[in-house]
Amino acid sequence: MTGAGGRAPRIVAIADTDSYVKWAAALLGAEGAGVDAALLVLDTPVVVSDTQLEAALAGSGLPHARVERISYAALTARVRQLRPDAVLLGARGPLVRVLAREIARLDPRPVLVTGLPGISIPATRKAVLYRLQCDLFVVHSRRELREFGALSARTGYAHRYALATLPFARGASAAPGVTAPRGSDLVFATQAKVPAAREDRLRVARMLVAAAEADPARRVVVKLRAAAGEHQTHVEQDGYPELLASLGPLPVNLVTSTEPMGRALESAEGLVTVSSTAAIEAIARGIPVIALDMFGVSARLINETLADADLLAGEADVIARRFRHPDPEWLDENYFHPPADDDWTDAVARLVARRAAGTLPPRAPLARRGGALRDAWERRVALGRSDTSAAGAVAWAVGVPARAAVRFTTRARRTLSRAAGAGTGAAVSTTAEQGEEAGDLVRGDADRRLRAGR
Incomplete structure (x- = not known):
């Protein structure tokens, strides 16, 4: 994989929680000199402690010198300074949506890569929706590749998917499952x-x-x-x-x-x-x-x-x-395919080449009502108290009452649906599904909601 001028591509990962920091560090660290890697640990209410960070980096292959903590307020400027060819967004879905929107505004825009840090079966629509603005979605097994592809075909929410050996499965014995010397x-x-x-x-x-x-x-x-x-x-x-x-x-x-x-x-x-x-x-x-x-x-x-x-x-x-x-x-279908079948770095290289040629098209996020106020609300929900912006405060002041109103309306519709008798199951299911797809505008307090979902 090569970046501009034939050099190793510069990939900057952004992650905050224990599982995503461990995943991002191991995914990039395993590439060694093949990538110029760095990890920005984003300060959120659920960010890793120093002890958790040390555990996440253990054995990852990513040097400590390439890891730094950063606030959201300083993030965009730091990414611009690092001039990455690609940015790996390793975070829960609501935060990926916010970060992708921010990073996509950079000029030139880096390639946006994302993924999930472990077993991701079943493939869920929520996981796909939150990551729509990313150029590449990394999965870790043939089965995941097949099921996420089928989900995209079924819903119309198209993604480019690529295969990478799950970092924690690297170094598997030639025949995983054969009894190895072990402890007690x-x-x-x-x-x-x-x-x-x-x-x-x-x-x-x-x-x-x-x-x-x-x-x-x-x-x-x-x-x-x-x-x-x-x-x-x-x-x-x-x-x-x-x-x-x-x-x-x-x-x-x-x-x-x-x-x-x-x-x-x-x-x-x-x-x-x-x-x-x-x-x-x-x-x-x-x-x-x-x-x-x-x-x-x-x-x-x-x-x-x-x-x-x-x-x-x-x-x-x-x-x-x-x-x-x-x-x-x-x-073979589940996390232990031959490493030669991994194609995520090749996929990134092709996207980086298109970026250098000026032919990498932007990817639009999921269309939603609400404009800038909706964006501010989603940022506040994803970042919790780490979002100190005035816009976030305004969105919170408007969104909390709106949340209560929608919850009241949803409960009323469910009550009416149950009372209607025939067709109750379909009506309740439809209401619940619409509420989920509508997103985070009306749910939870910020520090609770940001922990939810993939």
Whole structure:
């Protein structure tokens, strides 16, 4: 891949939360001297702490000297100063929409690249809509490429998609799934939103206690995404430290850890999760996995692809440590395709060449009503208290009452639809879908909404 004048292309990544910072750093760091890479860690209410940043950079290949923290107010000027050929937007959907709009105003406009930091099946319309202004959408498996392409064809929201090996699956053994030398820890990869209900999370906590009690000579490690006071990409209710503490005295071999996942896996006998991307990281190292089947299989649980890998098992299997390797036929379609099939850098190179030739067309964002006020509202929602602009304050003052009014109207329509009897299901579904597609104008407070969605 080459930039202007035959040099390595300059790609600047912008990210804020733990999972996106880890993904962006690893995606660019793996390219080594093939790209002139830098990472701007954007200050938002959910930005990584110094400890989380250190963990995200561990093993990424991106030098610390190429990473800097930055405020939103200083972001555009800094990107202009860096003169990138391309900008990688690694953030939740609402923030990508705001950043793409801002970066697209630069002259010359850099190529805009985006993507998702882990297992992205099922492909969702929301993920596509938020990223419409980007030139390239990076996915990580043949299945994702196929399903996102089908979604775009079905909805008309066209994207260019390209394939990149999931950074955390790089370095996989020649035959992932073959038993590799390993340690003795049972590592449980926590997730903020899966499962969601407190009673379900308590059930998992009790299972982990039972697993520790079943074999006091071996550790059960609850791998946390954040320490107390730190933020995650998604807000977590009912964290496991609190749930475990509620169960009374715990076995001494049941421990919690906030070390990098790669380090935790170094001493793992097997990994347990519902649907964390850590499962892919474990498979890449030849470490067997259990994807919990306690709550079923659904898009909401993000575990359909792990079910297809024949990794599902229950509480008794966890306690007995009957871990599983994936079905070999699953690998090629799901995150373990040959690295030679990756084409994201080639796709970026073609777009950079078109930019240099002046033939890279702009991509319009999703058309919405509201103009500049709507833009200011979306910026305030995406950035929360990090948006200190006067326009954001005005938009917030106007938008909060509008949100209340739309919520009232939506509830009234649902009530009328239910009362109508026949056709109720279709009417309620249509109302809910329209509310979601309308976007963020009428939902949540800023610091809560910015954590939502992909």
